[in-house]
Amino acid sequence: MKRHARAQALLKAPPPSLQRQGQRVVLAGDWSLFALRPRLLWTRAQLRLQGRGAEEWDLTGVSRLDAFGALLVLRCWAGREPATLVIDERQRAAFERIRASAAAVLPTVRRDWLLPVRWLGQTLCSAGSHVRDFADMLGMVVLEAMRFAIEPRSIPFKEFSAALYKAGMQALPISALVGFLIGVVLSYLSALQLRNFGAEALIINILGIGIIRELGPVLVSILVAGRSGSAITAQLGVMRVTEEIDALSAMGVSRYQRLVWPKVLALAIAMPLLVAWTSAAALAGGMVCADVLLDIEWAYFASALPNVVPIQNLYIGLAKGGAFGVTIALIACHFGLRVKPNTESLSANTTASVVTAITAVILLDAIFAMLTRGIGVPLR
């Protein structure tokens, strides 16, 4: 049981110490990383002060010497072995292990003067690859849709239903809450201004058109892009990291059929419904506020609403919802499928997915506004 005796001796090892006796340096104690850590500065200073130029080193009192202890001593020698070195086999091995590594150099990355050019090229190429991948995906989604028509068996109903539940059903409470509060705030601010002009009744027009046509769809899109868009990207990304997407391909199952389509379809259906729901909540918030501040009864508000807001506004709002939903789903899937198998790529793509989706939705909204500028706005 020699080994165990040695182990016991190690446990009670004294801390590392260093003594200079003339030309002779005597090391003792435990020269391992853990023992050295509390007195690292002191040890470094001692080595530099006392060890300089010493010709004789005695390590017989050292109970343990690991690579770090050996490295400290080796650095003190600065490449010049002392004339006399008293060490045992184990310590010699520790020195041998670290000696080659202390001198070895890492392959350095050469400074690249073409870096800005390369960066520009890479950025352009990456933009190009985004366009290509997105077009690829879009084409595949359309082809899959055709296949669904020929072969209805392959429609992924279950996945669609699950996606609908996650993106639609579970978003109901939060979108209603946000919608209601926005409605209250909007109604409050408008009411303050309208009261100055004695035009209280116009609040129904303002809230009606503003919320149904513009605010409802955009608000829900931003919520859904943050909620479902990020979830879709992260889910596809993790599936990429864990090779689940490759497993699907290996089984001859199209990722566009199983993963992309259900999500696009689910958002295309869930978004108009969410828009209607959120707009209703926002209008309810507006009604409550108008009732309190302007004494416009909610019953009057509700009955006047259809008269002052042409029904086309509702259609535009719902159509926008559907279009935004498809956009968000496609963008989220696009970035999800681009994730490379490492954690950094996953987080970068998830962020990019949400930012791109929100930007795209606002761009689309501007286009919608231009195309529908003559529809549903009562001009008097």
Add this chain to the structure above:
Amino acid sequence: MSLPANPVIRLQGIHTRYGQHWVHQDLQLDVQRGDLLALVGGSGAGKTTLLRQMIGLQKPDSGIVELFGEALMAGSRAERFARRRRAGVLFQQGALFSALSVFDNIAFPLREFGGLLEDEIRALVLSRLDMVELKPQHAVLMPAQLSGGMVKRVALARALALEPELLLLDEPTAGLDPERSGRFVDLIRSLHDGLGLTVVFVTHDLDTLSALANRVAVLAEHRILALGSLDEVHAVDHPFINKFFRYRQTVDEAGEPGL
């Protein structure tokens, strides 16, 4: 022969269950300093769970876990973490940080440890790389660019970064081809001899077991069924042990006449 007072790991009366299913019941195990202990058992016998419990990644439902003679969860936060740093773990999939290069992966525990100068860290990282027989030019690679065997080596280098006294290996040779797995076993053996490590490893592979272990613990029926050298464990007459080791014996017997 008298055993030393403090085993490196002491498990006493460990009970673990998943839902209604008991994994460990009143399990006892001591790991002595210098052991190369193999933990074997059927799938789902709770080997990996036991390994995780040894360093506190998972808590048993009841029982005592002692690491280096102290209760695992005793002391202040700093003491608990310091105790854990004295053990290195090689996870089954390597668990390299995929966002960091090989160099930064191995340097990570050293930088966290604090107080070391950057060129000392560099020398230590390179010596660890050398230890696991990788070259300095591998240091700049990212984990995604490594093959399975290299991932294991880098993960081992990271586990060894702080020169731990205890090394825990979860399936060290799983997913390696026989030649690589043989070389990996040699590597662990030489590290054990050279650094005076205590090693606990989980394995399914009987080749790894016979090549590496100096003690074997058989985990079955919710407890340690047998503990001793490979021959001692072989000699135990128990249905599970007979079945577990018989496969190998029949292979040996069938193989011998042809050689």
